Amino acid sequence: MKKQMLAVAAVVAVSGLALSGCSGSGAAGDEIVIGTSVPLTGPLGTMGTPVSQGYQAAVDEINAAGGVEFGGAKHKIKLVIQDNASDPAKAAAQAKDLVLTSKAVALLGPVTPPLSIPEAVVADQLKVPFLTSITPIRAFGGAAPEGWNYAWDVFFDELQMTQTQFQASDLIETNKKVVLFTDTEEDGVVMGKLWEENAPKFGYEIVARETFAVDNANFSSQVADAKAKGADIVIAQVIPPEAIGILKEMKAQGYDPKAIFMEKGGNTGNFVNITGGLGLGVMAANWFAEGMGLADEKKFIDAYAKTIGGINSDLGILVCGYSITYVLADAIKAAGGTDAAKLSEAIGKTNGDYAIGHIQFTEGHSAPLKVIQTQWDSNNNQVMVLDLQGKAATPIVTPEAGLK
Amino acid sequence: MDFVNNLVSGLLLGGLYAVAALGLSIVFGTMKLVNLMHGQLLILGAYLTSMLIAVIGGGDPLLVGIAAAAILAVLIYPVQRYIITPVMAQGEEPPMTVTFGISVVITTLLIIIFKSSPLPTWTVDYATTQWEIFGVRIREIYVIATGIALLFVLALMWILKRTAFGRQVRAASIDAEAAGLVGIDVKKTYARVMSLSSFVAAIAGVLIALSFSVAPTTGTGWLLRAFTVVVIGGLGSLPGTLIGGFIVGLVETAGAVWIGPQYRDVIVFGVLVVILLVRPNGLFAKVAKA
Structure with a gap:
């Protein structure tokens, strides 16, 4: 009986060690959950679909290369996509759900100010990094006169x-x-x-x-x-x-x-x-257009123009989504993990060339793209x-x- | 000349509004049912026409629209017969709620099938042609819509007053229970009325798509406009609906020109409130009840 008890205790101890190793943030093999609430239906569905395609394309690429590297290991990304049906209230509720239920460590945004701003407010309240695009930067900045803390925007200046x-x-x-x-x-x-x-x-x-x-x-x-x-x-x-x-x-x-x-x-x-x-x-x-001189212009035109139906703004939206996913992945790597404060700080320090062009954030948490x-x-x-x-x-x- | 132009333009636009509202008026006049899926039936008519054009590889939208309207009428018959009519005995709210639920289903299905983009515009000359008669500019599609509105009102009045079906409808609308006792199948009559309403709505949807644009979510805005027309004209009155359409078209155009386009809805609904204060049943409810 005593031997049996010792054996059970040993199994429990070993299992506990193993489990603690799996659940620790930043440990080897951890999957990083990133959430996004986008308008796949409703009036903004035509824009939400390509932006989510861009997110997924970047995540697939990153995962195919082994994942995001930090803490001496590569971590794959799990992208959780929800359809907010172009409804701002639903967008905010889903953003909350993605963080609290799906345990997303960061959020990728929807499109346009009516949807991006409610989600950005939720992200700031929950202190979770949020990165969005297709949201003109003055409208984004104007929605938070005191300034954003965890929310970031990459798009044009009106x-x-x-x-x-x-x-x-x-x-x-x-x-x-x-x-x-x-x-x-x-x-x-x-x-x-x-x-x-x-x-x-x-x-x-x-x-x-x-x-x-x-x-x-x-x-x-x-x-x-x-x-x-x-x-x-x-x-x-x-x-x-x-x-x-x-x-x-x-x-x-x-x-x-x-x-x-x-x-x-x-x-x-x-x-x-x-x-x-x-x-x-x-x-x-x-x-985004042919001839702009962007580094990956041809790659995207060859890969998507046919399925999207031309070289047009849908392709531009896709490339925006793709680019900010890479900004987030690079920031996770630079922050050495998914700690919210460190990750948000790392996003703010972004200064590099991406598929959509050079991305560098200003004090207003916005990175202007030239149109x-x-x-x-x-x-x-x-x-x-x-x-x-x-x-x-x-x-x-x-x-x-x-x-x- | 600008005044005359705006007057004519407003009146003819009103013809389009009248067609859009006729189906709603028939259903209310017969069943006392506020059909909240009417806006989606309008849009569905346009989408069905578009699908038929794609299937047969072309065709004039108005002609193909007649076939689409017939299909919609057939599709909607069992919806009324087996879903809406059974709940009508429970009071006014349950069937209204059911029609709202069906409107959500229609919108969702349209979004799933056609995505959120507006319906591709049909390239027919009469949709974007303008005539100039004695210096007055008239958009051809509005003339067609007004002609169809007049035709529908006359045809529907004839059906209601001169045919056996019309007598059944009138009997059911006055006292459904008594109509049942004298052998009228009220449930079938209601389903036929809803089919007829859907047929008219589908044609109106084609005219809306030809004049402006439609997307899966635009039905609600048209439902609101159709309600305004029906309420102003008099609930259930067919000639009243026609005149209500003309009034809304005129008020909308005049308001946009002389006060400002951004106040268009404020002016139209302001007029609606004033009319309801003076004549709670609408302008022509008693004068010309169908």
Whole structure:
């Protein structure tokens, strides 16, 4: 009996040692759980799908190479993806669930401020590192006047983005009259104000600003007003259904301006198709295109352009997701583990070249990406017309071809 | 001339709104059912048309839409007969809740099948053509929509007043129990009415897709607009629905032009509240009840 008791005690002791070895953070063979709540369905589903593909592609690559190295061992990543259906409340709840239930040591973000900001707030509350993209940095920073602690954002600066439309317009002959179409969403309000401020600096005149409620369908009065004002340039910050409505009304009223910029709405991968060809020639700011000179440009075009359906912003979103996953993996390596404070600090020290370009964070926890201007062609590609230096690339086709 | 342009444009836009609301009006007028899946039926009509066009490799959306509307009418018959009607005996809320549940199912299925992108635009000339008559600019698709609205109202009034089916519907709408006692199969009648409503809704969905754009989640916005039209015109009144559509179209256009497009919804719903304060049953509920 005594021998049996000793044997049981020995087994328990050995098992306990083994288990403690497995559960310790940073020990050899540990799997790192990273969570992400993204919009795979709902109005933002078209953007959430490529960003999650980017996360998964990077994780698969990292795991295929053995995992993230720290503490003398390689640790594989387990990516837990949840669909928040484009619902901010659901996004926040899932972010919490990923940390508390799935035990995620870090979170990768969704897309756009309405979803990224609620998740960033949860991450700061739970003190878990959070890294997001496809969220303009001023909107991100503006949501936390006291500053973020664990949340980080990699995307364009609205100020630079709202200059590219005028820089691109400089490349063609126009009467320098601009009409703005902005909905009442936060980015519509912010961008509209920046365009109004930037226009005179570039020698342009805003002759009308057409404002409307989100998901507005009928644009007859706004387009009639824009046409009557004789604007050669239309700049819009709209969602895809609004973009379609505006283009249909422009076609019906015979209004074919020399340049049409449709930000956000024009950054939908299948834009020319969903507009029935009316979107052919529409321009939109972008952060990934052929000819930008990014190191892995060709790799991504070869691997994904065919499945995505062209070299367009969906591919850019995928590359953003891929890049910030690598930023997180590098930070885990630099922090020597998954301790939240050390990991967040390591993210902040990021200063390197990634697939989407150079990433370096500023004091506001944001890493600005420079954007270019692109124009939709008939092959469902967004062709670069204004490069990273603000210079001409491929000549702009004007007037907009789809409205002819 | 701008004033006339806006007046005509608003009226014709109202024709489109009337078609979108007619199905809702028929169902309420007959079954006293607030059909919360009506917006999704509109959108489903557009998606079914798109699927049929893909299957047959082309075709005019309005013509193909008739076939899609017939399919939707057939599909919706058992939904009313075996899901909605059985709960109607339990009061007004349960069937309303059921229609809300079905609307969520339709939206979710559309998202799963078609993703979240708007439905690809059909390239037909009449969707983006504008006529100019004596200096007045008229969008062709709005004229077509208004023509269809008038046709549907006349046809539905004829069906309700001149056919055996119409007599059954009217009997069931006045007193379902008494109608049952005289041999009318009320459950089948309700299912046929819902099918008819779905047919009209599907055609309206095609017109909406041709005029603007539709996505799996846009049904809710159209349900709200259809409700406004039906309530202003008078609950259950077919001519009232047509006039309600014209009023909403006019108010919307005038509000957008003279006050500001960003206030469009505020103005429309403000008018709705004022009308309800003055005429709680809508403008034409008593005058022209179908």
